[in-house]
Structure formats: C-alpha cells, structure tokens
Amino acid sequence: MDKNTKTSRRSFLKGSVALAGVSVAGAASAKEADPLITEVQEWASLTGAGVDETPYGLPISFEKDVVRRNVEWLTASPISSINFTPIHALDGTITPQGCAFERHHSGAIELRKEDYRLMINGLVDRPLVFNYSDLERFPRENHVYFCECAANTGMEWAGAQLNGAQFTHGMIHNMEYTGVPLRTLLNEAGLDAAGDLKNKWVYVEGADASSNGRSIPMEKALDDVLVAFKANGEALRMEHGYPVRLVVPGWEGNMWVKWLRRIEVTDMAVESREETSKYTDVYDDGTARKWTWVMDAKSVITSPSPQMPITHGQGPLVISGLAWSGHGKITRVDVSKDGGISWETARLGKQGDSKALTRFYLDTNWDGKPMLLQSRAMDETGYVQPTKNQLREVRGENAVYHNNCIQTWFVNENGVAENVEVS
Amino acid sequence: TRDGAFGLGRGAMPEEVAAWDVDVLPDGRGLPEGRGDVFTGDEVFAEKCASCHGDFAEGVDNWPVLAGGFDTLADKDPVKTVGSYWPYLSTVWDYVHRSMPFGEAQTLTADETYAIVAYILYSNDLVDDDFELSHENFAEFEMYNTDGFVIDDRPELEYSNWRTEPCMEDCKPSVEITMRATFLDVTPEGGGDSVM
Numbered sequence: 001m002d003k004n005t006k007t008s009r010r011s012f013l014k015g016s017v018a019l020a021g022v023s024v025a026g027a028a029s030a031k032e033a034d035p036l037i038t039e040v041q042e043w044a045s046l047t048g049a050g051v052d053e054t055p056y057g058l059p060i061s062f063e064k065d066v067v068r069r070n071v072e073w074l075t076a077s078p079i080s081s082i083n084f085t086p087i088h089a090l091d092g093t094i095t096p097q098g099c100a101f102e103r104h105h106s107g108a109i110e111l112r113k114e115d116y117r118l119m120i121n122g123l124v125d126r127p128l129v130f131n132y133s134d135l136e137r138f139p140r141e142n143h144v145y146f147c148e149c150a151a152n153t154g155m156e157w158a159g160a161q162l163n164g165a166q167f168t169h170g171m172i173h174n175m176e177y178t179g180v181p182l183r184t185l186l187n188e189a190g191l192d193a194a195g196d197l198k199n200k201w202v203y204v205e206g207a208d209a210s211s212n213g214r215s216i217p218m219e220k221a222l223d224d225v226l227v228a229f230k231a232n233g234e235a236l237r238m239e240h241g242y243p244v245r246l247v248v249p250g251w252e253g254n255m256w257v258k259w260l261r262r263i264e265v266t267d268m269a270v271e272s273r274e275e276t277s278k279y280t281d282v283y284d285d286g287t288a289r290k291w292t293w294v295m296d297a298k299s300v301i302t303s304p305s306p307q308m309p310i311t312h313g314q315g316p317l318v319i320s321g322l323a324w325s326g327h328g329k330i331t332r333v334d335v336s337k338d339g340g341i342s343w344e345t346a347r348l349g350k351q352g353d354s355k356a357l358t359r360f361y362l363d364t365n366w367d368g369k370p371m372l373l374q375s376r377a378m379d380e381t382g383y384v385q386p387t388k389n390q391l392r393e394v395r396g397e398n399a400v401y402h403n404n405c406i407q408t409w410f411v412n413e414n415g416v417a418e419n420v421e422v423s
Numbered sequence: 424t425r426d427g428a429f430g431l432g433r434g435a436m437p438e439e440v441a442a443w444d445v446d447v448l449p450d451g452r453g454l455p456e457g458r459g460d461v462f463t464g465d466e467v468f469a470e471k472c473a474s475c476h477g478d479f480a481e482g483v484d485n486w487p488v489l490a491g492g493f494d495t496l497a498d499k500d501p502v503k504t505v506g507s508y509w510p511y512l513s514t515v516w517d518y519v520h521r522s523m524p525f526g527e528a529q530t531l532t533a534d535e536t537y538a539i540v541a542y543i544l545y546s547n548d549l550v551d552d553d554f555e556l557s558h559e560n561f562a563e564f565e566m567y568n569t570d571g572f573v574i575d576d577r578p579e580l581e582y583s584n585w586r587t588e589p590c591m592e593d594c595k596p597s598v599e600i601t602m603r604a605t606f607l608d609v610t611p612e613g614g615g616d617s618v619m
Binding site: 069070071072073075076077079080105106119120121122126127128129130134137138159160161162163164167184187188203205209210211213261262264266268270271272273276277280282284285286287288289290291292293294296306334338339340341342343372376378381382383384386390394397398410418419420421422423 | 428429431432433434435439440443444446447448449450484485486487494496497499500501503505508509510511513514517518521522525526528529571572573574575576577580581582585586587589590591592593594595597598599600601602603604605607609610611
C-alpha cells in the first residue's frame, strides 16, 4: 500500500464512522437501503494491517476515550496522586492493565528484575534475601482479586461532587494474579523465632522513596496474601509495581505494596505514616478508626452513567454494573430505577468470585421517563450495601476513606445521566 | 543445608538488614543514636522543608500542613497535622527520615532528623524553643492525640445491623433529589485530562 492510498483510506474511514453512527441509530426504521451494506466498503476489498505491524498492540483509535483520567485539584502533586480506571466504558470483570488506575506516593519507579531484591527479616529463624529468579522457583498460584483504593468514592462523602463513574468509583482494578503465597516465603525464613503467631505482624514496604510501609497481622499474612509478579498473564506494569507487588485480597489498596522490597516480622504494628496520618478514618466526634483494612460490599452502575448516556431512545436497555466485597463472594445485586422505592434483582454475568469484581446486568425496557438508578450489593456474609445516609449516621462526613454507599444516577428524559444524592 | 522447605534465597547479611530495616516502632525501638535541638531544626527545616511546608510548618499552597489544627477533629473541616492528629512521635521520625524531603528522600542524617522533628514539635507548641530531642528522651514524649484512635469497630457498629434481608417494595413513600454534582461543576472538562 503506498502513502497516498493510506491517506485516502484514513480520511475515508473518518467519514464512515459518522455515517455508521447515523445508520445504527436509524437501522430499525430505515427506508432506504444502507450503503454500508449495498456498497462494497474499502475494508472488504483492500487489505488491512500485516502481522508484522504491531508487536505489542494498543486499542483501536476509535476507543481512545477509554483511558485513565486524573483530577488535578485532588492532590498537590501528580507524583503523589491518583488516577481513575475508565470503568464506565469497560465490561466483564478483568481490567485491562494499560488503563487500570494508578496511585503512587513518590511516582512510578523503574526497577529492573536484575536489580530487584526482596528481604525477609525480623522475628524469623533465617533472615533471607531473594532475587527475582528465586521467586519464580517457588510454587505459584493464580487468583483474581479487586484492588480498591481506600479513598475510592472518598470525594463524595459530603455530597455529589464528581460527574462520572470513572471519577466516583474508578480507583479500582481487577486482575488475575500469578504469584507465591506470602506464607511460603515466611516459612522459608522460618517462623519459630516469632513464637506465638497470634500477636505477631508483618511490616511490608516498597523500594520507592515513599516506601509505603504497612503493618499486616500475621493471620492475614498466612492466609491469602500473595507476592505477585504477573497480572492478567503478563509481567506487572511499571506503574503497578514491576517486578513484584503484594496482593492483599479484600483489603484496602494502600496495603498492596508495590515494588515490594522488604517483609519484616514484628511483635507489634509499626504504626507507620500510612496507618496513622493516612488510612485512618475520622468520626464526627473527632476520634478515628484505625486498621480499617477490609473493603466492604459495594457496587455501581457503570452504564447508564454520566459518561455513558442513553443514546438509543426508548426500548430495550441494558443496565450494567460492577459489584464487589472484601468479605467474600457477591451473591446478589438489586437495582432500583426509582431512587430506592422499589428494587429488582439483577442477573450476575457469572457467579461471583471471592474478593473479586462481579458483573451484573438488569435487562430492562426504558419508557423514556426519568429514572433514579441505584444498585445495592449483597455478599456471602449477608451484608447489604448501605446508603450514604446510613454510613453518615455512624461515621459523619469526614471519614475520607471507605465510602461504599449506594450511588444514584439521575437519568433525564433525554437519556443524560447525572451524579445526585436523594432523600 | 538450611531448614527452609525449598532452600531458595540466601542469608541476609547484618549490614544489608541495617541498610534497609530502618523503621521505628511506637516504643522507640529502631531509633539510631543521635540528637537535635529546635534551633538546629529551624535551620535545617528552612533549607530542606519550608519551600513546601512553610517556614512554620503551616504548609504552602496544597502541600501538607504539619502544625496547628488542635481540637478541630470534630469540626466540619478538621485540620489533621502532626500536632493535632498523629498518635506517635516514632512515625514522624521514621517517615521524615525515610521518605522526606519529597524528591530527595533518604538524604537526612539521624541528627538532622532529630532536629527537624524537634522543630516540628516546637511549631506545634508542644515543646519550648530550647528543647532537644534525642534517642534517650524520645520514648518519654507523649503526642496530643495518642488516645484518639479506636481499632476498626465496623463489626459491632455496622455489620451487625446491616446483615439483614433488604426491602424490595414500597421502601419509602417518596424520593427527592437533594444534591447534584453538576451544581459544583468540578469534574474536569471533556471528562478529564487523559494521563496516558
């Protein structure tokens, strides 16, 4: 294909997109034959890209809006900041790594496998140093888990603030991890020196300047925590902790220490900055909860939502969303179209995995009238996702973290959706 | 041979553990020997910290405020600083020593860190201007909000109430919109800046 052909092909495609939009919307009532069908299209005649063109591909250009976004005013510096997964545009449960949210405290660092070291020390029989290839020689496991920032939805405590599911609920991703149970590594170092494990802790920290040190009780460390080096089949992305991160199923994302470099067995919690100044939740009487590790059951309707208006008019409508719980499996999601007066039980895309995102659908018929859409998750412990008012009654408005309230989208008669609170 | 099940990895050497294991526990364990007074801390702070945190640790622009905010935790907008909120002095020393200054972490000596911490305490009116902090008097110091924290009590206060069969029909008589995000208009234009 010569240069000129390429140019003309590109401009032709541009025109076709607009045309396709019209014909999709009008397909059911078309009076004239659709030229996209009756005329031979360029892609049905000429050739496409060769297999040698893209050794590692990115999404097609038409999907360029499905990207991470940030909100500048949230933080003082983009180096210690957050961005948001475009959950409004995704489906299923697995988050593509390339648009999975980031949260760093001193930036995303570049750490080669050759330079990687992991130390285990403290109350262990044999303080050890592993290099990366040592880790790949331990027996591995695969698990899918959500990683939700403790601050997800945190800007919404005092009211409806950001207009889009990406911004209100997008500090989350869900990946299939491959790694070694932390328990295996602790056993390699030997825990006899720690004595009674009941009141023991592991302190975990990263190789970056912020270190992000956190204390984890030994019971959790020996349960399901993973030292992971693959996500969604490939190496971790740099921004997600390459080459090794901690996976702490069901627990707040801050504890999922990236670029993991040290695990120390201790006889008390370190009470580091990230578990005193941050990741503690202030009540309205001024006292604060600490060690609020678990992320409670939560859900959000991803479409329709402010970034995903209804554009097809009345008739069949798929209401789609995500539900998850740090306590185990999602067993049920109810959806309301009238702001919580009445509820219908939605259909789960597939049976919920423990501590992982679960997709739900409500296949409904839209009559063109305004709706107040809500979703309400239930998990296998019987916990029912609360309203924001229920949460505020217990906690006030300054908790910052752990806002798992029911979200409301107001959808008007034009199908445009807005983030609102309701009585 | 070692006792480990797989025999992978190698023994960590004492100097390696010393290089990386620098955390300080609330009881002061992990602190190196050293000392620093408020006067010295003022100078070091002016040179290495004040461009973001202000001359008096009051914070510049959006950068964290380190001093003040006492008795505001129950207010509508609490001011959570080292003085008003942080429960342990160990955390201040540990965090400053390992992760500050922002962009130039792990450049402070033990004595500089003692001095900076002493200055932050002074900025919070918690010590006099002749105060000297050292590994010897560190554990005696009591922070203002040490007792301000409770261990996660969601199981008692929330889970016990919210594990019930939820209402499905006629759950409330009416519903009204009480707040709208578009009134605030703080969402980035065009759905936000792409950060790819």
